[in-house]
Amino acid sequence: MGMLMNSKGQVTVPAEIRAKRGWHPGDAFEIVDEGDEVVLRPVPQEETRGERFARSLRGKGTANMDKSTDELMEMLRGE
Known part of the structure; x- marks a missing residue:
């Protein structure tokens, strides 16, 4: 699934993935550079x-x- 980055460096996570993962606006994430891959991980919040x-x-x-x-x-x- 290909996505384009906009001029602000933002990429939209497709709705079906957000729904499957239970992600909502305001959720926090970390982006980790792991060699050949970049990984998006939710950050647990109290x-x-x-x-x-x-x-x-x-x-x-x-x-x-x-x-x-x-x-x-x-x-x-x-x-």
């Missing part, structure tokens, strides 16, 4: 409780709209 909560809700639409504020706070706190 998530805040709020970020973990938001990630847990991704793709669930209105699944939690019937919960009370107290129930949502319990979910956020991991209780």
Whole structure:
């Protein structure tokens, strides 16, 4: 699969690869020069409780709209 680098040195990772790997905008990566290859590796990042909560809700639409504020706070706190 060939890709072109733009004038800013940016290369777009195809959507099917991003989806397969679970990569999202804002994810951090390191680029490693390994002789004949250049490798793109995700950099693990510490998530805040709020970020973990938001990630847990991704793709669930209105699944939690019937919960009370107290129930949502319990979910956020991991209780």
